[in-house]
Amino acid sequence: MTTTHTSVVHDLGALAHRLAHPVGPPCVCEPPRILADRPDGTVVRSGEVVAKAHAADTDREELAARIALAAAPALAGILLPPLTAPEHVERAERDGRPATPHLGVAAPYGSTTAPDGGVATSGGSPAASDAGLVAPRVGVAAPAGSPGAPGGRPVSLWPLGTPVDPTDPGAAPWAEAAELLARLHRTAPPFPLPPMRGPAKAARAVARMRAARPGDPALLPVLAGWRALPAWARDEAAPPALRSGFLCHGDLHLGQLVRHPVPDGPWLLIDVDDAGVGDPAWDLARPAAWYAAGLLAPEDWSVFLHAYRSAGGPAVPAGGDPWPVLDVPARALTVQTAAVALAKCAAEQRDPDAHEQLMIESCARIATLPPELTPGPAS
Numbered sequence: 001m002t003t004t005h006t007s008v009v010h011d012l013g014a015l016a017h018r019l020a021h022p023v024g025p026p027c028v029c030e031p032p033r034i035l036a037d038r039p040d041g042t043v044v045r046s047g048e049v050v051a052k053a054h055a056a057d058t059d060r061e062e063l064a065a066r067i068a069l070a071a072a073p074a075l076a077g078i079l080l081p082p083l084t085a086p087e088h089v090e091r092a093e094r095d096g097r098p099a100t101p102h103l104g105v106a107a108p109y110g111s112t113t114a115p116d117g118g119v120a121t122s123g124g125s126p127a128a129s130d131a132g133l134v135a136p137r138v139g140v141a142a143p144a145g146s147p148g149a150p151g152g153r154p155v156s157l158w159p160l161g162t163p164v165d166p167t168d169p170g171a172a173p174w175a176e177a178a179e180l181l182a183r184l185h186r187t188a189p190p191f192p193l194p195p196m197r198g199p200a201k202a203a204r205a206v207a208r209m210r211a212a213r214p215g216d217p218a219l220l221p222v223l224a225g226w227r228a229l230p231a232w233a234r235d236e237a238a239p240p241a242l243r244s245g246f247l248c249h250g251d252l253h254l255g256q257l258v259r260h261p262v263p264d265g266p267w268l269l270i271d272v273d274d275a276g277v278g279d280p281a282w283d284l285a286r287p288a289a290w291y292a293a294g295l296l297a298p299e300d301w302s303v304f305l306h307a308y309r310s311a312g313g314p315a316v317p318a319g320g321d322p323w324p325v326l327d328v329p330a331r332a333l334t335v336q337t338a339a340v341a342l343a344k345c346a347a348e349q350r351d352p353d354a355h356e357q358l359m360i361e362s363c364a365r366i367a368t369l370p371p372e373l374t375p376g377p378a379s
Contacts, residue, residue, distance in 0.1 A: 009034060012044035012051040012155065019083060019157055020047035041273065048160045048262070049083065053153040054273065060154060062194040066272040067156055069247075072190045078183050079275075080260055080268040083157045161258025161270065172254055174287070174300050175307035176267040180257075182313030184269065185246050185280040196248035196278030198285070198329070199235035202336040209339035212346040218360075219342065225335045225363030230371045233332045243279040246314065250274030252283045280315035284308065285329035288322075289337065292330060293362045295355055324372075331366045338363050 013032025021027050029047055036043040042053045054063060070079040165171060206226050213219055231237035238244070249256065251274040259265045287304050290296035309318055316322035341356035352360060 008042055008053055008153070009037075009044055012042060012053055013046050015155060016044060016046035016049040016051040016157065020049040045160060050158045050160055052156050052158065054156065056153050058154055058273075059194070062276075063154055063156075063273070065191070065193050066275050068191070069193060069275055070272045074187055074190045075184070077266065078180055078187070078269060079272060080158060080161060080258060080270045083159055158270070159260060160262055161260040161268065162262045162264065163258050164254045172300070173257060173267055174304040177252070177254065177257055177269075178304045178307035178313070179311045180267065180269050181249065181252065181280075181283050181315075182308050182311035184249060185283070185314050186312055187247050189245075189247055189277055193247075194276045195239075195244075196250040196276040196282065197274035198248070198250050198278060198282040199233055199239070199332065201251065201274060202233070202332045202339075203235040205336040205339040205343070209343045212343040216342075216346075221360060221364035221367065222335055222338045222342065224367035225331065225338070228367045228369060228371065229332055229335070230328060233328050239279055243281070245277050246280040248276060248278045248280055249283050250276060250278070253286050279329065280313070281325050282329045282332075284315055284322075284326055285333040286337075288326045288330040289333040289359075289362075293334065293358050295358060327369075328372055331369070334359055334362050334366060 009032075016032060017029075021029070032044050032046040034043070035045050035050065040055045044051050067082055069075060071081050075081075164173065206222070209219060209222065226234065232239045249269055249272075251271065252269075256269055256271050257267050258270050260268050284305075287296055287301060291298070291301040305316070305322065309316065316325050338356070338359040341352055341359060345352055345356070
């Protein structure tokens with residue numbers, strides 16, 4: 001871990017700690033704990049507060065809109081809302097003392113003002129600036145040129161939730177995830193939003209794979225599967241207009257659900273970094289891809305699909321064969337998963353494991369399919 005990265009983790013913990021504990025005597029609590037550390041985000045917990053440093057190249061205006069979406073009343077009970085500053089933080093700021101940023105209400109996408117009519121400003125703590133973190137006020141990621149080291153990373157703060165237990169596959173909340181997606185997809189966008197980032201994320205995964213393994217023949221089946229996709233699924237053209245206006249999560253998997261309040265509150269969707277408007281079938285694509293590759297049990301897929309349809313989800317027809325709609329997004333997620341796996345294998349100097357190899361082999365199979373399926377009788 002580099003000195004800069006260590007500082008980022010330390011300052012994330014400090015931000016979360018200040019929001020979790022009122023100003024007063026020093027508390028006795030566990031040190032901040034890293035929950036996730038990936039190229040697209042570092043997540044640290046202190047007490048009941050979770051701080052996330054988003055990727056340095058995050059579009060600040062788009063992130064602001066996505067945080068605003070999580071805070072929107074229309075999404076209550078669907079998306080985990082961000083935290084807002086408590087009274088002790090606001091008092092500290094009035095007194096000129098360091099405090100955590102206000103989060104939770106962001107300016108609408110394309111707007112230069114906050115929802116209350118005030119200017120959407122940015123500000124951060126001294127500790128955050130030292131590490132290149134830019135802690136946003138009112139949920140707005142700081143624009144380029146704000147105080148902070150070059151490549152400064154925007155920060156958001158969230159309440160702690162209980163995640164899915166990876167050691168208990170039988171308790172995986174597939175039905176609950178499907179119902180949340182259906183509710184999300186049925187909700188009209190409350191204000192202008194950027195496009196859902198599913199296709200962009202797939203394209204980024206393929207670029208990362210190519211950079212990690214230039215000229216490697218192991219990439220050929222993945223690249224063949226990628227080239228067989230229509231341009232819109234490769235983020236090279238606009239998506240079909242009739243299916244591009246739905247609210248989407250953009251990166252659905254079981255790691256994107258938590259119970260809140262802890263420990264056993266209702267399930268909610270988290271991580272809005274890829275959320276926006278787009279084709280809702282993309283949110284069903286990862287479970288569909290896993291099912292097609294043999295990684296998701298048929299009974300789990302059936303539970304997921306039935307729950308989504310029963311909740312009125314618009315991504316697939318209410319009956320009949322869902323695959324003409326799911327096929328392209330599922331193939332794109334297959335390629336994305338295989339590309340990420342090959343990039344990770346290169347970084348870790350290892351061969352693909354059995355699950356990763358299944359996804360790589362699936363790319364060779366889907367490369368022989370036409371760009372898009374046409375509706376037909378259920379198989």
